[in-house]
Amino acid sequence: MTATTTGALPVAAARPAPAAVPLAVLGWGVVSSSGIGADAFAEAIVAGRSGLADVGDMFPEPLPDERACAMPGFNVKDHLKGKGTRHLDRATKLALVGTDLALADARPAIEDDPGMVGIVLGTTAGSVKTTSDYSRDTFVQDKPYLVDPIMFPSATINGSAGRCAIWHKLGGVNATIAGGQLSGLQVLRYGRMVLGRGHADALLAGAVEEFSPQMAWAARHLYGDGPERVPVGEAAVVFAVRDARRTREAGIRPDAEVLGMAFGTYAPPGEAPDPGLGLAECIGRALRQAEVEPGELWAVSTGERGVARLDQVERRGVQTALGGRAVRSLRVKSLVGECHSASGGLQLAALLAHHRHDPALDGRASLVTSVSADGAVGAAVVRGWSRPHSPQNGAEA
Amino acid sequence: MSQTMTDRMGELREIVADVLEVEPEEITDDGLFTEDHDADSLQAIDVLARIEKTYKVDIPQSELPNMNTLQDVYKVVASYAGWRD
Amino acid sequence: MTRASTRRVVVTGLGPVSSIGIGIADFAAGIRAGRSGISPISGFDSTGFPHFMAGEVQGFEPKRILRRLTVDDWGPAGVLAACAARLAVQDAGIAPEVLEAAPAGSAMGTTGGESKVTELLTEEAITTGWGGITPDTVGHIPASRLAYAVNRELGLTGEALTFSTACSASNYAIGYAYDLIQSGEQEYMIAGGADTIARWSHAGFFRLGAIAAERCAPFDRDRGGIITGEGGAALFLESLDSARARGARIYGEVLGYGLNCDANHMVAPHPPGIAECMRRAHRNAGISPADVDYICAHGTGTPANDVAEWQAVTEVFGDRTPPISSVKSMLGHTMGAASGFGAMAALVGMTEGFLPPTVNHANPDPLLEGLDPVPNRARPAEPRIVQNNGFAFGGNNAITIFGRLT
Incomplete structure (x- = not known):
């Protein structure tokens, strides 16, 4: 039981990571309460504008809070034309728009060989509301099987990714990764593997989480109603990614490169093995993979959410790994809310939001960290660049 | 066509139109769901399911091949629900 | 990239928790004998379902298999995953302390994740509302906990990834585990999947007309559909060099x-x-x-x-x-x-x-x-x-x- 009885980390953690393929982010899309589309989101994040909204009328069921970082006015038909969006769960609608925005934002476009373009989406447990409504119907309908057939694909966890592939006609790897809080980084990690091993040429990698009474109440039951806790939110965030070796060869400057990633599975906060030390170790490994020194980081984008026992783990991990160095901390959840599986993606998007119109940050490295309530941790090191031709820079639109 | 029949055709038209994501006017009495509106097997099953719930009637899926137009649907439902125009 | 220049990856442990047998000896005998694991549903009240057969795991006592996890701390799919993983490691014959000290992790697949937990909470919420449910199991809902359960049971601190790519998810997991070992990023991986039967999915498949009345007869002229089933499946993967060095029995590459x-x-x-x-x-x-x-x-x-x-x-x-x-x-x-x-x-x-x-x-x-x-x-x-x-x-x-x- 060496792994669980001491504060020291197991031997496995000390092993150097093999050289990894960096990922190039060529564009991204966000659907969030703080803005829809990379430019709108970037503007809101840089301005520090919260997406908090009155959600009291969104559902017939009571909610634990009248306000959340959700989008009560979101209508998929405002963003996507044509048939095929009426009988979908909310998560899938968000994901369809998120993937659409990421494809449109990608420079250069990634769909030249659609059969080799894949989709990797992160989730907590799919559309929990749809699955729960399905269960509910089996109890309350005249007969237990009187469920809605057309919603069945939405009740299974991989519904969103499959729908997005059909909508965009993308025949590559189609994966759903149930990573919860770690999803945002895990989809990039899995993406790096499938791209590096030739299973796909390009990917839409992201995550989606819908706001629902079920998720709002789950957060209340798990984390209490303390005023310091960030509101529950919803979002889809999607990155268009390729193997960075290819974009470098082609002389393409991406929005970002994900240079290093590391993950570990420890015990929940307060138990051994300590997830704080584990996070520190993961950050160290990600930095070494990226060949980035702690002193080079311009920011750490954390998943802190106003839940002390989890935030302490994250802060301790970061401080330990960076040797107590003061690095600017971005806490995007204070603006976009706790979007669970979409969190890691939003944390990365927040970094890219700052890069997007600020050439002074070009080529600077930063860190994304993630801690789950179960003690799983992850870290990613990225380098970002501005958009030379984005409207806000005054060049051609 | 009796008033009851007209009403029921209207209800069925609404159901089919909602499932197929078209306006009710686009569903004609003898228009083919698959050929004219790209209906697929899942949508067909959904139409059947909604009818079963609405009229509290059991219709086996083996009837699906006989439900290609609104008129067809009416006939099948009428036979299982015991409607007499 | 030629095969000779890269690590070869082999399967050296199998851990089935299935309706035809728990553990590889039982499972293998069942497969060879063509044993049926189909019986009337007991995992939920099937009253009102015209078709009510399923492949349920009988005589399953997770407490006798698990060494670290406390069953009540995990959802049923996580327990199936962890038990399958424990059985696979035992079958592989690798010393626990060797495994714990090595770069090792898990990749597990699922269709419903812990939707059974959501279903039970939903049933409660019908009378209490979501605000009034017993909150003890709310934390069990995330499907990520399938792979976590495996890592925690085996004391692995490496990465744990849950693929929720529905009914092909175990193959995604096996593929990813293979890549991790072949590329040298991990030494040992557990790969497989787990699912439980639940009312919502039984109802959904039935509503699609996809559930057979009594038996599943693939490729038969009169086949009537699926029979829903449950179980946990885990394969233990390592490099060929590693397997040979420790004299392990190798099922295949x-x-x-x-x-x-x-x-x-x-x-x-x-x-x-x-x-x-x-x-x-x-x-x-x-x-x-x-x-x-x-x-x-x-x-x-x-x-x-x-x-x-x-x-x-x-x-x-x-x-x-x-x-x-x-x-x-x-x-x-x-x-x-x-x-x-x-x-x-x-x-x-x-x-x-x-x-x-x-x-x-x-x-x-x-x-x-x-x-x-x-x-x-x-x-x-x-x-x-x-x-x-x-x-x-x-x-x-x-x-x-x-x-x-x-």
């Missing part, structure tokens, strides 16, 4: 895998997409169709799947189609665990010298002319290379290829 998406329909299988997935798997494994001696089919027993799967097989294999059987005829459709069980059945057959049968076979289907389903009885054979099919809602196709070690 992972030769490669293929993934793609039909991008065509959410529930209807699409033969061109499935055929493309087979070609990708063959290319990745460095084999041609003529090399494949046996296909462990997705073989759900729905009219649509079996026809689509056979069309794809004939498109890729031409006139030389290998025997193709479905272990779902015995286990039912175990969803996210299904392709894990398929892999295990194929590997056991490869090791012990037989092809797993398709039971419940009475009449050939004229639409499947030329298909050899290995009807009803296991057949003595020495397959060298086997193909394990996994397809899913959302057009999520995943196929793994295994070879006898040469």
Whole structure:
């Protein structure tokens, strides 16, 4: 039981990571309460504008809070034309728009060989509301099987990714990764593997989480109603990614490169093995993979959410790994809310939001960290660049 | 066509139109769901399911091949629900 | 990239928790005997369901299998995953302290994750509202906890990834674990999947007309659909060098895998997409169709799947189609665990010298002319290379290829 009885980390953690393929982010899309589309989101994040909204009328069921970082006015038909969006769960609608925005934002476009373009989406447990409504119907309908057939694909966890592939006609790897809080980084990690091993040429990698009474109440039951806790939110965030070796060869400057990633599975906060030390170790490994020194980081984008026992783990991990160095901390959840599986993606998007119109940050490295309530941790090191031709820079639109 | 029949055709038209994501006017009495509106097997099953719930009637899926137009649907439902125009 | 220049990856441990047996000895005997694990549903109240048979795990006592996890701290799918993983590690015969100290992790697949937990909370919420539910199990809902359960049970601090790619999810997990070991990022991996039966999915499949009344009869003329099932499947993967160094028994080698998406329909299988997935798997494994001696089919027993799967097989294999059987005829459709069980059945057959049968076979289907389903009885054979099919809602196709070690 060496792994669980001491504060020291197991031997496995000390092993150097093999050289990894960096990922190039060529564009991204966000659907969030703080803005829809990379430019709108970037503007809101840089301005520090919260997406908090009155959600009291969104559902017939009571909610634990009248306000959340959700989008009560979101209508998929405002963003996507044509048939095929009426009988979908909310998560899938968000994901369809998120993937659409990421494809449109990608420079250069990634769909030249659609059969080799894949989709990797992160989730907590799919559309929990749809699955729960399905269960509910089996109890309350005249007969237990009187469920809605057309919603069945939405009740299974991989519904969103499959729908997005059909909508965009993308025949590559189609994966759903149930990573919860770690999803945002895990989809990039899995993406790096499938791209590096030739299973796909390009990917839409992201995550989606819908706001629902079920998720709002789950957060209340798990984390209490303390005023310091960030509101529950919803979002889809999607990155268009390729193997960075290819974009470098082609002389393409991406929005970002994900240079290093590391993950570990420890015990929940307060138990051994300590997830704080584990996070520190993961950050160290990600930095070494990226060949980035702690002193080079311009920011750490954390998943802190106003839940002390989890935030302490994250802060301790970061401080330990960076040797107590003061690095600017971005806490995007204070603006976009706790979007669970979409969190890691939003944390990365927040970094890219700052890069997007600020050439002074070009080529600077930063860190994304993630801690789950179960003690799983992850870290990613990225380098970002501005958009030379984005409207806000005054060049051609 | 009796008033009851007209009403029921209207209800069925609404159901089919909602499932197929078209306006009710686009569903004609003898228009083919698959050929004219790209209906697929899942949508067909959904139409059947909604009818079963609405009229509290059991219709086996083996009837699906006989439900290609609104008129067809009416006939099948009428036979299982015991409607007499 | 040539095979000689990279690490070879082998399977050295199998951990089934299934309706036909718990542990590899029971499972292997069940597959060879064509045992049926189908019985009337006891996992939920099936009153009012016209079809009420399922492949449930009988006599399952997780407390006797688990060494670290406390059963009540985890959802039922996590418990199945952790038990399967523990059994796989025991079968592999690796010392726990060696495993814990090595770079090791898990990749687990699922369709519903812990939706059974959500279902029980939903039932409670009907009377109490969501605000009034007993909150103890709310934290069990995230599907990520399947792979976490495996890591925590085995004391692994490496990465733990849960693929929720529905009914082909175990094959995604096996493929990823293979890549991690072949590329040298990990030394040992647990890969597989787990799912429980639940009212919502039983109702959903029934409503689609996809559930058979009493038995699952893949490739039979009168097949009536799937039988829902549950279980946990885990494979223990390591490098060939590692297996040889510790003198491990080797079931077979992972030769490669293929993934793609039909991008065509959410529930209807699409033969061109499935055929493309087979070609990708063959290319990745460095084999041609003529090399494949046996296909462990997705073989759900729905009219649509079996026809689509056979069309794809004939498109890729031409006139030389290998025997193709479905272990779902015995286990039912175990969803996210299904392709894990398929892999295990194929590997056991490869090791012990037989092809797993398709039971419940009475009449050939004229639409499947030329298909050899290995009807009803296991057949003595020495397959060298086997193909394990996994397809899913959302057009999520995943196929793994295994070879006898040469």
